């Protein structure tokens with residue numbers, strides 16, 4: 001397996017996955033999590049990955065992020081800056097202020113102090129948290145904490161954002177607001193986003209394309225472009241009807257495998 005970064009001019013896609021396979025463990029304990037998965041994600045595209053529980057969605061994001069190695073196949077990224085991964089748990093340091101949490105990765109990258117301060121102020125403005133810079137994470141709501149995590153992720157300046165159910169633990173209203181914010185940031189920064197969710201409506205609300213994985217081992221069994229004009233509403237008829245179509249496919253798949 002190779003994880004390479006050729007010059008951007010050579011590749012039109014931000015992420016190219018060719019026949020990616022992942023096996024955990026060995027011998028009789030081996031678990032085939034991904035089975036020859038092939039997917040191209042274009043620059044600036046917003047792709048949502050949905051699939052039954054345990055089908056390998058997180059595994060796939062970890063491989064693209066370079067946190068784990070594929071057993072077979074090839075993963076190509078068009079830029080040398082590694083993609084950034086964001087999880088459902090914002091994982092903030094509770095003893096650091098909001099500003100210091102956002103600043104930390106910049107510090108670790110050796111960004112000089114003056115520039116760091118400027119970047120942190122900009123990033124907090126992007127997620128509408130400037131007034132909360134000096135607060136501690138426990139003083140914030142769940143949605144605000146996730147916005148801090150988003151600011152920290154954006155601070156890594158990666159053109160590719162990998163999001164593993166980032167809004168899965170939030171209430172519907174907060175999730176709605178964060179959808180709007182993420183969409184605005186994605187457009188302004190021309191990011192490429194690969195977003196994992198169990199929520200098919202969320203996928204139809206956000207994605208340019210929805211990709212459905214089979215039950216384990218994960219393979220792509222269905223994909224559909226989302227041609228609903230933006231801005232979209234999660235409770236619109238178009239979003240609901242596309243979500244129903246994808247849910248039907250997902251039900252067929254889960255029914256076939258019993259999981």
Ligand SMILES: Nc1ncnc2c1ncn2[C@@H]1O[C@H](COP(=O)(O)OP(=O)(O)OP(=O)(O)O)[C@@H](O)[C@H]1O
Pocket residue numbers: 024025031032033051052053054055056057058059060216
């Ligand atoms: N370190 C590991 N060792 C052994 N098996 C693993 C390991 N990590 C994941 N698996 C297995 O690989 C499969 C895919 O896991 P993964 O977490 O990628 O699925 P997922 O689609 O993200 O699941 P969920 O939707 O429940 O979050 C699962 O069956 C899981 O139990």
